[in-house]
Amino acid sequence: MPLQAGIVGLPNVGKSTLFNAITSAKAEAANYPFCTIDPNVGVVEVPDRRLKVLQKLVNPQRVVPTTFEFVDIAGLVRGASKGEGLGNQFLAHIREVDAIIQVVRCFEDEDITHVSGKIDPLDDIATINLELIFADMASMEKRIERTAKAARGDKKMEPELELCKRVLATLESGKFALKTEATEDELKLVATWQLLTAKPMLFCCNVKEDEIRDGENLPLVKKVKEHAAKEGAEVVVISAKVESEIALLDEEEKAMFLDELGLKESGLDRLIHAAYHLLGLATYLTAGEKEVRAWTFHRGWKAPRCAAVIHTDFEKLFIRAEVVAFDDVEAAGSMAAAKDQGKLRIEGKEYVMQDGDVCNFRIGGS
DSSP states (O other): OOOEEEEEOOTTSSHHHHHHHHHHTOOOGGGOTTOOOOTTEEEEEOOOHHHHHHHHHHOOSEEEOOEEEEEEOOOOSTTGGGTOTTHHHHHHHHTTOSEEEEEEEOOOOTTSOOTTSSOOHHHHHHHHHHHHHHHHHHHHHHHHHHHHHHHHHOGGGHHHHHHHHHHHHHHHTTOOGGGSOOOHHHHHHHHTTTOGGGSOEEEEEEOOGGGGGGGGGOHHHHHHHHHHHHHTOEEEEEOHHHHHHHTTSOHHHHHHHHHHHTOSSOHHHHHHHHHHHHTTEEEEEEEOSSEEEEEEEETTOBHHHHHTTTOTTHHHHEEEEEEEEHHHHHHHSSHHHHHHTTOOEEEOTTOBOOTTEEEEEEETTO
16 A cells, blocks of 8 residues: 555645645556545655656666655644544544644735634644644543453553553643653554554645745744754645646746746655655665566665565565666666676675665566
8 A cells, every 4th residue: 555644734724735736746547557546645656866767778668656645634623633623534534644744834824814813833733733632542541441451351461551551641741642651662562553643743834935935944934843853853845836836837847937936846746755754765666678667665674575565475485686776777877787887786685675776576486
């Protein structure tokens, strides 16, 4: 299943404008014939210049980038955790995502009212965070009840019950579940509970179109950055309005438009890259006459597990990986030239895959 980031935000912060831009820039459906996408999911291609380079060098029949899904989480208002607005729908969708992107309004506009009557991104963040915490508190109270019953008949459940109580105490203190003092193994267990506040988070500052050039230095953006630094979270500055315009342009027009704004890449591209970094993701590549393709894996994965991304059977049938670093392929001008220069490496089961590895896996008797 593709990785997903849920987009949350209060009314009139630009969340819908941003999501509409994402759906306008959606991935080419022809490459994903078996995907059934819900209306609130936008599938986008992960931008990667290496694919274009390999396409020129290999001249394959097709190029398939890796994809990322953004989920529009509806109904987040004050009281959502208690069912206000579309609260229950919001909870159902957000529990399934891998990461949360909070869109916060960092612009003044008299024509667009704010639900709180004032522009204060930190207050918006506090409101959203509180709803997430309240929802998780209710979830943990139910889990404690179930685990306590189980522990009465099985003493082995007592450590888990104690962990449940620790997580609830953390939430009651106004902190996220991921801030709970726990061992690595305990945190892995907490991660399986689908708690909203145990998911990695990214802040997306939405600024006005004419402020995007110097968006990083805006006073409201700086406030969010200071808050994010304390939380160990990342911040991406975008203009949802600009993104909605960019989404309608072809590649050449997009490049010219970004150049006029003084930007190297679109906000959506920066958001995708930031989400990838947030989730600890990387990409390896395969290159042949039929297909040049990007594959997503988690940093730290070894070669057999990465091979399983292509097909689950490849992990147990793995023999070896033939690997050339992308930079070596680009410098040599072709895969054959890179091999002639001694850049091809034969890696075994303990090899930790690196971002940008160009691979050919030997499986079974192949």
